[in-house]
Amino acid sequence: MTDPQAETGPRSETDPQDAIDAAADAAGTDRDLRIHERTAGEVPDPGDAIPFIGAGPGDPGLLTVTGRELVEAADLVVHAGSLVNSELLEAYCADAERVSSVGKDLEELIPLMRDAHEAGRNVVRLHSGDPAIYGAALEQMDALEHEGVPTTIVPGVTSAFAASATLRTQLTLNGVANHVAFTRPQGTTLDPEDDHIGEFVGMGDVTTCIYLGTHAIPETMDRLLEDGHDPETPVTVVYHASWPDEDVIEATIATIGEAVTDAGYRASALVVIGDAARKTGYERSYLYGDWANRGSAATDGTDAGEADD
Known part of the structure; x- marks a missing residue:
């Protein structure tokens, strides 16, 4: 050659x-x-x-x-x-x-x-x-x-999707979460003014997925508490999603920091904040409800199976 x-x-x-x-x-x-x-x-x-x-x-x-x-x-x-x-x-x-x-x-x-x-x-x-x-x-x-x-x-496939599959849920759920935020906490790479985790959590209907932040979970949760967020807000940490040693820790803003510290995890975990991880309180979608039938539309050949919720 x-x-x-x-x-x-x-x-x-x-x-x-x-x-x-x-x-x-x-x-x-x-x-x-x-x-x-x-x-x-x-x-x-x-x-x-x-x-x-x-x-x-x-x-x-x-x-x-x-x-x-x-x-x-x-x-x-x-x-x-x-x-x-x-x-x-x-x-x-x-x-x-x-x-x-x-x-x-x-x-x-x-x-x-x-x-x-x-x-x-x-x-x-x-x-x-x-x-x-x-x-x-x-x-x-x-x-x-x-x-x-x-x-x-x-x-x-990004880790948030693997974590969602492990948790047998969706990142978006009717009546629970209409939005998903992929974010990271403040630190060496991200200045404090560019950390928007508190804003995402405060919106209420956002599933907040935190990357590159396993080591900073206690500090991140302390900031959320200082900002007045509900300490009972669900937080789920999926360590090594889809790996043989995968682990899931379910807690709240108030308790997840100690739980992750006790587990010894400092990296390679995906943090999910919000109710979607627990599948609680979601509503039936329109896709497989009355909208799917739409009266005569169900018999005229119209495809009703591919619409968004």
């Missing part, structure tokens, strides 16, 4: 931040022309682009069909370390070179993936959950695209 550097000479190293800034400037003026290149489920030809794949919440079976096809064909899998179940890596990419992204910055990751792609290797970037939810995928994609390496996204 021809060495691409032998033909073009040494590659200049581009600052990933420059690539991110350039992408942001372009997005402010022009529509991304790549939007219609392929659908989310379309499998790119091996070597055509580096796919950023959502590995799902943990269970190997929750990796999408498209994601599985791509990781099985990969020569190099750059993955999110222990956030991706080792059983998944062994099941679907045992023959590939596997590199954990933990502890590596963009200045190391981008040349690693770029050089492998340009050498003709099938490269996969495997994120936990779904890359769109706290995945930090776009900065990598923009940096790679700036280096002339095409990328694409394959969605995955």
Whole structure:
């Protein structure tokens, strides 16, 4: 195989931040022309682009069909370390070179993936959950695209959906929760003024799903209590949703902090605040009630089965 550097000479190293800034400037003026290149489920030809794949919440079976096809064909899998179940890596990419992204910055990751792609290797970037939810995928994609390496996204199952399945409930329930908020607590990454958990909880009909906040559960609940929120508001914590060691802790704003501390969990849990997690007090939907019959509409061939509640 021809060495691409032998033909073009040494590659200049581009600052990933420059690539991110350039992408942001372009997005402010022009529509991304790549939007219609392929659908989310379309499998790119091996070597055509580096796919950023959502590995799902943990269970190997929750990796999408498209994601599985791509990781099985990969020569190099750059993955999110222990956030991706080792059983998944062994099941679907045992023959590939596997590199954990933990502890590596963009200045190391981008040349690693770029050089492998340009050498003709099938490269996969495997994120936990779904890359769109706290995945930090776009900065990598923009940096790679700036280096002339095409990328694409394959969605995955985010942990909030796995937690909902474990709890045998819905995140939205008629008469209980009309909205869902994906959020994170204040800390090193998020300034206090950008922490809106209290606002979401205060709305009453919102299921608030807190990511990246296991370590901060006691402090977060203390702030909610200080802001005057009902201490009996239900809070459910699902640790390692869909993993073999999955655990569920049900408590309230007043008691969940101590319960999680006693369990020893400091990471990898999804926090759900609101009544939807307990399935209490919800109302029958219109979909399978009188609306579904609609008098003569039920006999005229009209499809009543796909409407929203």
